[in-house]
Amino acid sequence: MNDSLYQRIEQNPRFKELVAKRDRFAWTLSAIMLALYVAFILLIAFEPQVLGTRISADSPMTLGIPLGVGLILSAFVLTGIYVKRANGEFDRMNQEILDEVQK
Structure with a gap:
C-alpha cells in the first residue's frame, strides 16, 4: 500500500467509527476484567474467611479454589467474546473500508 492510500483510510469517517467502536469495546471488556480481579482481591483482603469456607463439610476444597x-x-471467556466480534463485525467493517478507499 502507498502513503496516499493510508491517508484516505485515516480520513475515512467509517475508519474513525471502526477505531472508536473497537476501542470502546476493548476498554469495556478490560474494565470488566479489572473489576473482577479487584473484587477478588478485596474479598481476599476483607473477607478471607469466605474463601476459606469448605464447599461441603466432608470436602477438602474451599470456596476460594472454584x-x-x-x-x-x-x-478466556472475555477474550473469546472479543475475538468473535473482531472476526465478525470489525473485520467486515475493515474490509468495507478497504473496498471503499481502493475505488
Whole structure:
C-alpha cells in the first residue's frame, strides 16, 4: 500500500467509527476484567474467611479454589467474546473500508 492510500483510510469517517467502536469495546471488556480481579482481591483482603469456607463439610476444597478458577476462566471467556466480534463485525467493517478507499 502507498502513503496516499493510508491517508484516505485515516480520513475515512467509517475508519474513525471502526477505531472508536473497537476501542470502546476493548476498554469495556478490560474494565470488566479489572473489576473482577479487584473484587477478588478485596474479598481476599476483607473477607478471607469466605474463601476459606469448605464447599461441603466432608470436602477438602474451599470456596476460594472454584472462585479463582472462575476468575481465570472469565479472562478466556472475555477474550473469546472479543475475538468473535473482531472476526465478525470489525473485520467486515475493515474490509468495507478497504473496498471503499481502493475505488
